[in-house]
Amino acid sequence: MEDVRLASDAAEMLQRRSWDAKVISPDVDEGVGRRASFVAGSFTLPAGSRPMLYISAQGLYRAFVNGKRVGNDCLTPGWTCYDNRIAFQTYDISDLAQEGENRIEIWLGDGWFRSPLMWREYAIPNGWGDRIGAIAEIVDGGATVCATGPDWQSGLLPVTKSGIYYGEDYDAGLKPEISGSVEVLETDTALFVAHEAEAVKELDSLKPVGSWTVGDAVIYDFGQNVAGYTRIRVKGAAGAKVYIDFAEVLGPNGEFDNRNYRVARAALSYTLSGDGEECWAPMFTFMGYRYARVTIEGDTELLDIVSVPISSVPDVAGGFECDVAAVNRLVLNTIWSQRGNFIEIPTDCPQRDERLGWTGDAQVFAGTACWLADSERFLRKYLRDVMHDQRDDGGVPHFTPDPTRRPGSKFTGDWAGSTGWGDVITVMPWQLYLHYGREDVLRECFPAMLKWLDYLWSISDGPIIHPHSSWGQKGFTFGDWLQPVGDNRKPRPTIADDCAATLYFAISTDLAAKIARVIGETAEAEKLEANAKVIRDAFAREYFSASGRMAHNDQTSYALAFLYDLVPVEHFEAAKGYFRRVIVDAKHKIGTGFIGTPALLPALSKLGMNDLAEKVFLNRKVPGWLYQVDRGATTIWERWDAIGEDGTIYEPLMNSYNHYAYGAVCQWLFENVAGVQPMEDAPGFDRVRLAPTVLPELGKVTMWHDCRHGRVEASWVLANGRATYRVTLPEGCEGVLPADIYNGVTIDGETALVPPEGLTLSSGTHEIGFDI
Known part of the structure; x- marks a missing residue:
């Protein structure tokens, strides 16, 4: 069958098919958390065939043709709001099929579709249905030669149990044998759309960098915290068993510590068949771990074990290096956190009983995500889930896909509507526009933006938002989540929820107004611009004293207010002084949480306070980015104080060592320190602003980024009070050197005067000199 293209208004085309196949479920299926099952069929091909397989599932699947695995994608068909759409994949199976009779098996696991999701006693099983099933068609030369239907058969698998949080158990002594038939499910095939992003792939495997024996177990250190699984090679007697569990960190005395996984078992079990050397890795799960x-x-020998990372964004699209090794490791840690949490959706963490698509984490990280990987399709797919889960009143979900909306949820109230989290609907499309130049993503998301802004106004019926204090209630906000307070005997000030909420109300209204102008919604733009002024004026009255001091006098308040131009002109210099003082009083330690941290250093750079930015960034004490690196982190932590200076593990029930949010600082490294910023009047790297922030303690800086035009490179080095800034711009990309920033400018060895509108540089390599 030919693909049929359907689309909603302003949406990128989604590919749907006219299916001859039906969704079928094994009648031997025993339900969630029980032994896995499969469906099987046969088909005949003439000589010279070029068969294509179209396939998807309720649950997860892995397909085999004539006993050989189809493709190398992991965790297919992926995770979406399954009540809205389910991805299907397409494979050329010419190298697997043969002339004459062929057999296809589709192995099925619970996956995200019906594994218990959420945390502890609130876990929700069967979130999108209690029946797993498969749909598949094999097409040769335009003719369907095989389609799932009532004539297929089913049976049970060697996978005796699997689950997203559980892990997987496999008994190789059990063989997949036909033992039942199938039931045709009433699933609407219009739900199935071609996979909107790249499939999850395995990265190069990692060998252990060390191992040691504790009691009757051997602990392996792979040197890198990842999301993935282990692959083992064993030899031994039938019935012998290998059990593997995982941890991200070791305790203060070197003990294996996975208490932060909470109730997620996150383990693997393999029972040997006894048939020579056996190699195995799980199919329907993944873990977050280093150890x-x-x-x-029983009688068996472990011949080999490797760690296999997986990711939807396995290829790196940007790099940053300087003379401070810990900074380079911080960037690498961010890359690994993005890899491990960009598995079908942007999750908060890959290890514990959570692994959800939290919108606040994704919002603050969106810009960095686009620098470090080609995230366009991945994040756009996620935004469609956000919009599907948006409430009728405009509230944007705390996470998506959202199991709390599904039958069986034990959660009370509505888990939506937090400012900073819900603002993903304005911030993320804007970042996609800046990086990839796509207006259609703005058009697709614009109606949802307006609903969100109406919701925000309705919380308190006005521009100043007074959030509800209880989770699940309308207007509840996470505020500046995990904002550090310092010494509990004399804690540092933190932002209040109302101020944080109102700040983000202003930010999103401004963004929506810009977006309205871009997509030609002039009337809406004028309304939004008027609303933005109302919010700004109200914010100034509510949160600035006559002396220019902000109400909560904390780093987050000043950083967000300055970065987004919410400081009234009459208070600008005084507020700048207060901002400097709160940084100095904190001894240059970070005083920001999830929403304040991405704004902190960009705000200092914008104000020209680079001495402070340098000291805060390079601080090695807790809380600080480089403190994590010095403590041996190989990914970004959820908490600044996840491990104490004495090695003590923070409360494990709320402690992840692979949480990318604080890695958002990398956007500042690319855009401010390396000085390459995409411009909103020529997005998609058609033009970039070139304005490096020279921090002498970094020694020298180099960066690269693969944009849609090709590779952008930039570097700077200091010598005798002058900086030499070298940039290479691909064809189709221009650079703009802004005016009134640097003195003594030379370009390619010639003295240059930069006009007020800036100096445009063509594609190619340029060397810019300026005085420090």
Whole structure:
């Protein structure tokens, strides 16, 4: 069958098919958390065939043709709001099929579709349905030669149990044998759309960098915290078992510590068949870990074990290096956190009983995500889930896909509407526009933006938002989540929820107004611009004293207010002085949480307070980015104080060592320190602003980024009071050197005068000199 293209208004085309196949479920399926099952069929091909397989599932699937695996994608068909759409994949199976009779098996696992999701006693099983199933068609030369239907058969698998949080158990002594038939499900095939982003892939495997024996177990250190699984090679007697559980960190005395996984079992079990050397990795799950603890029962030998990272964004699209090794490691840690949490959706963490698409984390990280990987399709897919889960009153979900909306949820109230989190609907499309130049994503999301802004106004019926204090209630906000307070005997000030909410109300209204102008919604733009002024004026009255001091006098308040131009002109210099003082009083330690941290250093750079930016960034004490690196972190932590200076593990029930949010600082490294900023009047790297922030302690800086035009490169080095800034711009990309920033400018060895509108540089390599 030919693909049929359908689209909603302003949406990028979604590919749907006219299916001859039906969704079928094994009648031997025993339900969630029980032994896995499969469906099987046969088909005949003439010589010279070029068969294509179109396939999807309720649950997860892995397909085999004539006993050989189809493709190398992981965790297919992926995770979406399954009540809105389910991805299907397309494979050329010419190299697997043969002339004459062929057999196809589709192995099925619970996956995100019906594994228990959410945390602890609130876990929700069967979130999108209690029946797994498969749909598949094999097409040769335009003719359907095989389609799932009532004539297929089913059976049970060697996978005796699997789950997203559970892990997987596999008994190789059990063989997949036909033992039942199938039931045709009433699933609407219009739900199935071609996979909107790249499939999850395995990265290069990692060998252990160390191992040691504790009791009857051996612990392996792979040197890198990842999301993925282990692959083992074993030899031994039938019935012998290998059990593997995982941890991200070791305790203060070197002990294996995975208490932060909470109730997620996150373990693997393999029972040997006894048939020579056996190699195995799970199919229907993944874990977050650096360490694997292997326990063997019975007569067997572990011949090899490797760590296999997986990701939807396996290829790096940007890099940053300087003379400070810990900074380079911080960037690498951010890349690994993005890889491990960009698995079908942008999750908060990959290890514990959560792994949800939290909108606040994704919002603050969106810009960095686009620098470090080609995130366009991945994030656009996620935004469609956000919009599907948006409430009728305009509230944007705390996370999506949102299991709390599904039958069986034990959660009370509505888990939507937090400012800073819901603002993903304005911030993320804008970042996609800046990086990839796509107006259509703005058009697609614009109606949802307006609903969100109406919701925000309705919380308090006005421009100043007074959030509800209880989770699940309308207007509840997470505020500046995990904002550090310093010494509990004399805690530092933190932003109040109302101020944080109102700040983000202004930010999103401004963005929506810009977006309205871009997409030609002039009337809406004028309304939004008027609303933005109302919010700004109200914010100034509410949160600035006559002396220019902000109400909560904390780093987050000043950083967001300055970065987004919410400081009244009459208070600008005084507020700038207060901002400097709160940084100095904190001894240059970070005083910001999830929403304040991405704004902190850009705000200081915008104000020209680079001495402070340098000291805050390079601070090695807790809280600080480089403190994590000095403590051996290989990914970004959820908490600044996740491990104490004495090695103590913070409260494990709320502690992840792979949480990308604070890695948003990398956007500042690319855009401010390296000085390459995409411009809103020529997005998609058609033009970039070139304005490096020279921090002498970094020594020298180099960056690169693969944009849609090709590779952008930039570097700077200091010598004798002058900086030499070298940039290479691909064809189709221009650079703009802004006026009134640097003195003594030379370009390619010639003295240059920069006009007020800036100096445009063509594609190619340029060397710019200026005085420090």
